[in-house]
Amino acid sequence: MMSMERIIRSGERIALAHYHLDPEQWEAMLTAPGRALSLLSCWADEQRVYVLFLDGDCPLMASTPVEDRRYLAPSSRFPAAEWGERVAYDLWGVEAMSACGDGRPALDDGFWETTWPLSSRPGPGGQAMPLPAGRSRLRAETTGLSGPLELSFDVLRGAVQGLSVDAGLAHRGVLQRMVGLSPEEALPLVARMTAGGFVAHPMAFCRAVAQARGLQPGPGTRDAWMILLEIERISVHLFDMARTARAVDAGLLATHCEHAREAIAAACAEQGVPRRLTDVITCEGVRSGLEIVPLAHAVLEVMYSRMAQLRELQSVFAPRLKGLAVLAPAQAREFAVGGLVGRASGRSLDVRRREVGMRLDALRATGSSDGDAAARDALRLTEIRDSLALIKRILGSIGMDDDEPAPEATQEGIGAAEGARGDVWYWVRLKNGKIESVHARDPAVSLLPVLHRVLQGEAPERLSAGLKSLALAPSGVAM
Template identity: 25%
Template sequence: MADWSLKVVSPENFRGTANILANGGKNPLTAMFGRDETLNPAVKGYAIYAVFENLAEHRMEAVKAVFGEGESLCYESLTPVIPAAAWYEREIQDMFGIVPQNHPDPRPLVLHDTFPDGFYPLRKQVEKDADVHGSRRMDMSVAKGEGVYEVPVGPIHAGIIEPGHFRFSQAGESMLQLDARLFYTHRGLEKLMEGKTPEEALPIVERICGACSVANTWSYCQAVEKIAGVKIPRRAAIIRTLLMEIERITNHVGDLGNIPAGVGFNPAISLGGRTKEMLMRLQERIAGNRFLRGMIVPGGVRQDVDASLCKDIEDIMDKARVSVDDLADMFAQQANFQNRVRTTGIVRKRTAVDLAMVGVGARASGFAHDSRKDFVYGLYPELDFQMVTEKQGDVAARLAVRIAELAESFQLVHQLIAILRADKSTDKLAEEIAWTEVSGEDWGISESARGSNFQFVALAKGRIDRIFVRSASYPNWPAVTIAVQGDIIPDFPLINKSFELCYACMDR
């Protein structure tokens, strides 16, 4: 049985039911996605889901609209009443051809100019290796008026940054508007995983994003384990939680080195990069690779963390803590740096709530939202830690949240190591799962360094019928376009880096 309350409605009642579940904005929209159920004899059509987090009751609530065979694939857009739905609805239209009527911005989102109109890749009838060529219109949104001009940036950038195109509307030096076009290297991973067993899909899930391998894998494993009715061994839960905090620390430290790159603060860049390298080598010591792949599997974990490795982890964490303290002092003492980060790139709390932002981006704007506190998974209910928030919503606030969260994560690692050492269980590290007849649908969530990572999985006789991946970057990218308004264009790299959003997670 699915671990959520799911209401099935007609397309005509979808918007009204979703609006009720949103509860006046108190329950953020976690995800929205489509599904082709034309091969399901009970449906013979298409469906769209909207999933909301009931933060007060610590549970998910969802509504599903079913479009029966031969019915019009149209529904009233949620975006005018739930702004966070904007990108989801555009993506569903691109991938399934389900049209949100009266959407304020119905432009294509995922499928770029080289795709033909009428091509919907996540429909079952479309082959995985379909060779398609065509053209479609993709306009950029720009401001118009006397003295307003456009500045295009990307999609090819200096360095190793992935492709993304940014179109600025300028009046003098001030940014009036920004439109971002992403999804340049969309890999079709959700389509690729259709028909695979959970084990066959696992290497793909691990590689959705190199920075969030643990978060993606844990969310995925939660979903398939709930469908199979499997509870993982306690020691596996301890190790998963430990890996998650190590991955968070590694990413946050990397961000502390990347953010000052936006203003050329080289000593901080160097210290952050050197400390992250130390942590990446620790991850290689733990997993045999620098991204902690291969550790988490459906049913538990693949290998143990022994006493010697626990000692190495503690030693490296103590060294990393010193570096983070040094970085915090450098930031605080450099007046020019503080001048650049304060009141720059502001996202107000109302905006964070309306866009259903997650992670550092949300918490720096006063939106107290952390899946480690909001839901029960791993060992988090047993651990002593605080959710960190700030109110200003600027670059300085996002930097401060990361520094404070690192302090929490360092002590979480020491708590977990102590629990791991005290654990005397002789249980195996993973439960075996016979997937042949497993069917059902469910969700998983985990808190990556960027925020909550949500996945939905539907299995039919042990094989994936539908998987939907919503990384933490997805709900936060639209906030970048708002954060830059009124700031000068040289501040864009600084603002962008302060969110530290991922392109690969979008190009899934």
């Protein structure tokens, strides 16, 4: 019997890491014995269904034709694929057979102008379904998150049970808006995918585009991107720490995090760079006029003087976050939850470790594997420390050459970036220089299938604090 990865590689290789499988190979892949690969994302359109895996630390992608608007559901083997299958049904009207889950709408709750809006046979818009009677609700405007996301649940002896998530309110159809544009024309849309990834999303996208074009970003661009990504990580971690702290009345910690984040924004502005690093990544490198070395020094100066105090305050208030919104290590593994949330639950995935030119010695973050809000908060601060060390290391050898050869140009590419909230992935297919097809995977998506388990048993009044600690971004989920 062949392993899952061997079955995939027995298909027709059509790009660096993408294999076309026939329906028999697809089924064999989903029923292969032994260890399953880690699923990163699943998506489909009217023609094909795709899965993106992590094989070791490298991406591996498979796809198969959609026949009669149906395909064998990847969620029959990978429960985390369910979200992508539901999205595909809402957008294209293609159906996943033998899917796990209850098949509820992912994005379209009946408010859209058309049903299956991207399909060749769209229908009239649906009708919003009322919530089953007796269920409690955390309305979208009361979650405390930056974007709309609604929770419904039962309360049994003061504890949340049977939680379900309506995560589609923030859907804007961003990916569809990119189709037919050149990568350069599409970049402003990518740069507004989600505010926690103003750098990470464009960076992953530009890496995918470079691979599709058979290009390898030079060492100068590579290092500038790495520094910008670390500055964003520090800023977003501070934002998430501040918001979590406010949710548990740790105002002093929140205050210091907020001040530090604003000081970074001011340092960026003083260097002539947008405060939140919007539109700094381009397909060719970085925006014109951006001087990365003085920017990096300015951020280091701002943060070093604050770190000891932040650590002190974080440890003082940590007990308030103990046991809140626990993601068990086994669940993190089963659902391939990456990013900071996964790492705080014992997963070691950090796609920076596979990057060419990465100064690996600076990535030392370790911490508790308890998987609760306290573990996540402590890890955020430790990762800020590592980001500062990494920036310093890069400055010490900026533009250091490497021998990485350019990939073969196949008009298809996969790119990744380890954003503050986790690993961001892009897949693009170009045709005549324009985007023919594109998919993005935000780390928030990997949290959806585990959210009901993470929040199960919490008191309803603690849900908001739990969500804030997980730093779930509805804009990243729904796009």
